[in-house]
Amino acid sequence: MTTQSETGYRSEAAALPVGTPRHHMVIFAVLFGLLLVAPSLLYPVFLMKVLCFALFASALNLLLGFGGLLSFGHAAFFGSASYVAAYAAKAWGFNPEFAILLGVLAAAVLGLGIGALAIRRQGIYFAMVTLAFAQMVFFFALQAPFTGGEDGIQAVPRGKLFGLIDLSSDLTLYFVVLAIVFGALLLIYRIIHSPFGQVLKAIRDNEPRSISLGYKVNRYKLAVFVMSAALAGLAGATKAIVFQLASLTDVYWTMSGEVVLMTLLGGMGTVFGPLIGAAIIVSMQNYFAGFGAWVTVLQGVIFVGSVLLFREGIVGVLAKWLKKPL
Amino acid sequence: MFELLGIPPQALFGQLLLGLINGSFYALLSLGLAVIFGLLNIINFSHGAQYMMGAFVAWMLLTYTGINYWWALLIVPLVVGATGVVIERLMISRLYHLDHLYGLLLTFGLALIIQGLFRNQYGVSGLPYSIPAELSGGTNLGFMFLPNYRAWVIVASVVVCFATWFAIEKTRLGAYLRAATENPTLVGAFGINVPRMITLTYGFGVALAALAGVLAAPIYSVNPNMGADLIIVVFAVVVIGGMGSILGAILTGFGLGVVEGLTRVFYPEGSAVVIFVIMAIVLLVKPAGLFGRTQ
Numbered sequence: 001m002t003t004q005s006e007t008g009y010r011s012e013a014a015a016l017p018v019g020t021p022r023h024h025m026v027i028f029a030v031l032f033g034l035l036l037v038a039p040s041l042l043y044p045v046f047l048m049k050v051l052c053f054a055l056f057a058s059a060l061n062l063l064l065g066f067g068g069l070l071s072f073g074h075a076a077f078f079g080s081a082s083y084v085a086a087y088a089a090k091a092w093g094f095n096p097e098f099a100i101l102l103g104v105l106a107a108a109v110l111g112l113g114i115g116a117l118a119i120r121r122q123g124i125y126f127a128m129v130t131l132a133f134a135q136m137v138f139f140f141a142l143q144a145p146f147t148g149g150e151d152g153i154q155a156v157p158r159g160k161l162f163g164l165i166d167l168s169s170d171l172t173l174y175f176v177v178l179a180i181v182f183g184a185l186l187l188i189y190r191i192i193h194s195p196f197g198q199v200l201k202a203i204r205d206n207e208p209r210s211i212s213l214g215y216k217v218n219r220y221k222l223a224v225f226v227m228s229a230a231l232a233g234l235a236g237a238t239k240a241i242v243f244q245l246a247s248l249t250d251v252y253w254t255m256s257g258e259v260v261l262m263t264l265l266g267g268m269g270t271v272f273g274p275l276i277g278a279a280i281i282v283s284m285q286n287y288f289a290g291f292g293a294w295v296t297v298l299q300g301v302i303f304v305g306s307v308l309l310f311r312e313g314i315v316g317v318l319a320k321w322l323k324k325p326l
Numbered sequence: 327m328f329e330l331l332g333i334p335p336q337a338l339f340g341q342l343l344l345g346l347i348n349g350s351f352y353a354l355l356s357l358g359l360a361v362i363f364g365l366l367n368i369i370n371f372s373h374g375a376q377y378m379m380g381a382f383v384a385w386m387l388l389t390y391t392g393i394n395y396w397w398a399l400l401i402v403p404l405v406v407g408a409t410g411v412v413i414e415r416l417m418i419s420r421l422y423h424l425d426h427l428y429g430l431l432l433t434f435g436l437a438l439i440i441q442g443l444f445r446n447q448y449g450v451s452g453l454p455y456s457i458p459a460e461l462s463g464g465t466n467l468g469f470m471f472l473p474n475y476r477a478w479v480i481v482a483s484v485v486v487c488f489a490t491w492f493a494i495e496k497t498r499l500g501a502y503l504r505a506a507t508e509n510p511t512l513v514g515a516f517g518i519n520v521p522r523m524i525t526l527t528y529g530f531g532v533a534l535a536a537l538a539g540v541l542a543a544p545i546y547s548v549n550p551n552m553g554a555d556l557i558i559v560v561f562a563v564v565v566i567g568g569m570g571s572i573l574g575a576i577l578t579g580f581g582l583g584v585v586e587g588l589t590r591v592f593y594p595e596g597s598a599v600v601i602f603v604i605m606a607i608v609l610l611v612k613p614a615g616l617f618g619r620t621q
Contacts, residue, residue, distance in 0.1 A: 070430070072430075117609045117610065118609075120609050120613040121565070121609065121613060123426055123427065124368075124369045124426050124427065124429075124430055127369070127427065127430055128369065128561040128562075128564065128565050129565055129605070129609065131561060132558060132559075132561055132562040132565065132602050132605055133602060133606075135555070135558045135559075135562075135602065136599045136602035136603075139598040139599050140599070143595065143598070253554075253558060257434060257438070260431070260434075264431065292445075292446065293441075293442045293443075293445035293446045294442065294446060296438050296439075296441065296442035296445070297438070297439050297442035297443055297446070298442075299438055299442075300435045300436065300437070300438030300439030300440075300442060301435070301439060302435070303431060303432070303434060303435025303438060304435040304436060304439070306435075307421070307428050307431050307432040307435065308420060308432070311424075311428065
């Protein structure tokens with residue numbers, strides 16, 4: 001019974017095999033090694049930004065690439081967690097780990113609410129519903145008394161991790177962020193390759209058949225939505241501690257669009273694509289910041305180019321060449 | 327003067343009027359989205375950017391060539407609609423065999439490009455476009471003062487909406503269109519050029535957005551971001567109405583504009599989010615939308 005799946009589905013280029021291929025672990029290890037020495041070459045704050053967005057894009061990819069659900073409102077989770085963490089750290093004097101945890105919790109609860117409503121529609125309607133709810137969260141952030149309106153929450157203290165490790169040094173904070181992001185990436189990897197992840201892919205590829213096989217499709221969709229929201233929240237909350245700032249940019253629809261772009265450019269449904277996509281887009285924003293609105297134009301061009309020419313994304317194309325899932 | 331629930335009537339009618347104005351734009355834009363969606367099966371994310379282009383082209387015509395508002399009403403939809411035709415031919419038509427989500431992503435990218443280009447050229451502060459002389463001033467209705475231009479916008483929008491409805495539901499061309507929505511292959515087999523019809527439909531939807539942009543130019547300041555936030559509200563309108571029916575899109579647009587206006591009277595803090603709250607309720611009660619067909 002089980003031998004059939006051993007031979008039958010492994011040859012499929014699109015489907016990841018069950019279990020964890022060894023080369024993935026090698027890539028993770030090399031990546032981790034590179035990131036350990038990276039601060040000696042690159043500015044740590046820039047690297048932390050890349051890491052946060054890599055996690056954000058991977059969280060979206062969990063939903064989009066493996067659940068087949070395009071959320072155009074992920075800024076809602078990223079941003080609300082960012083606000084909650086910033087507020088907890090600044091107004092209540094929480095330690096950074098508790099502030100981040102509270103942010104994640106807020107994003108998960110929000111994800112449960114929005115997800116439960118959004119999964120009632122499919123396809124492009126799902127995208128529109130998530131976008132609309134995210135805009136609602138944006139208006140809330142704009143008007144609520146504790147978010148600081150246009151100014152956001154500024155000068156958030158980085159505090160001491162566990163009350164012991166002072167995070168005011170960029171380098172110390174970098175290693176903490178690296179640990180958080182890498183832990184979360186491995187968690188996402190674990191989710192994708194678990195039986196739960198297999199069911200998700202089945203639903204993505206053929207929803208009616210999954211239903212007929214007895215899977216409660218909506219429960220799976222909601223579960224992955226909440227996980228993705230919580231992980232996006234982890235990225236947002238960590239970002240708030242790193243930059244000591246939560247602002248309206250974090251909840252605006254442009255942020256939702258950017259993270260979709262990162263995932264698309266890197267490769268939807270690949271493990272490492274979102275990391276590459278995030279690194280490219282963040283670098284682009286960083287180095288072209290002086291060109292004003294041309295960055296928006298360039299992002300639009302990359303969007304159009306990716307959709308028309310290059311739908312597998314960078315890592316997707318690479319995986320095709322190497323004939324190995326990446 | 328009488329009072330209604332403690333609200334002075336001037337405020338109430340003023341907000342109702344504002345609601346109807348917003349509703350006019352919701353109706354025009356969601357109508358364009360519904361027409362495009364019906365045949366192309368894509369959500370045109372660049373609709374807001376094309377609405378903004380409409381307002382800008384009208385402003386350019388007036389500023390650079392002196393062509394007035396009335397000619398702009400005719401020329402702008404044609405010009406912007408033509409850009410839509412080019413976009414459909416060059417890009418969107420390559421995506422029909424793929425998941426509909428790619429159409430959404432492509433048009434989102436196009437929206438970023440269009441908005442970025444206009445922002446580079448004209449900055450983010452608004453440009454003024456004055457109300458045409460024939461429509462300046464207003465009429466005193468006894469219970470409120472009605473600016474003529476605003477009355478014109480509501481009338482024009484209603485006329486355009488119903489003309490579109492009539493063209494689609496009651497004419498021969500509309501019958502071809504509806505047939506192609508149901509079964510493009512069969513309609514093609516009857517000798518009708520479906521790809522050309524699809525191109526023209528996209529051009530028409532874009533032209534509607536541009537027309538809305540011209541109507542909006544004298545009311546709102548002409549700026550590159552004017553369509554970006556509006557289009558998200560229009561998406562919510564579309565989700566509430568469902569895209570199954572043309573009439574549904576029109577009614578939902580006007581209705582939600584009025585509801586938003588009333589909310590601004592009775593609970594001002596909620597006016598920005600009331601449409602999204604209604605969307606949540608509709609998703610709970612009737613997920614396919616008020617006028618939608620169940621999938």
